[in-house]
Amino acid sequence: YKRLISSFLFWCFFPSHMKAIFQLMERTHGKQPNDPKTDLAELYTEWNDRVVAAIPKERLLVFNVKQGWEPLCKFLGKPVPDTPFPRVNSKEEHKEMMKKFRRKMVLDKVMGLLKLIGFGGAVYLGYTYLQ
DSSP: OHHHHHHHHHHHHSOHHHHHHHHHHHHHHSSOTTSTTSOHHHHHHHHHHHHHHHSOGGGOOOOOGGGOHHHHHHHHTOOOOSSOOOOOOOHHHHHHHHHHHHHHHHHHHHHHHHHHHHHHHHHHHHHHHHO
16 A cells, blocks of 8 residues: 555656656666665665676776765876865755755646646536537
């Protein structure tokens, strides 16, 4: 029952690009990311392990942004910039962005539903007027 509701909400409220990403994850991992029983941290670790196993070490940089410019520039064979490494997309910024994203998704769905109701009402009134 919970899985049915979760799937319904997913297909109603997630944008199409997210659906495509989740379908790719399901094909790759054999698990549904929108299923509450799926451990997304485990999927993330499995994916990273697959990438590390598939890419030759000399062509792969396993990088954490906390490391700053040095390892990235060394890997790319570029000089380290004089500017500080950018620190964006903090937890607070991400929470705010997701809040706005969810609000926009809900408003888009509500507007779509209102348009459908309005169109249905117009068809009904037109039909009854012509009778």
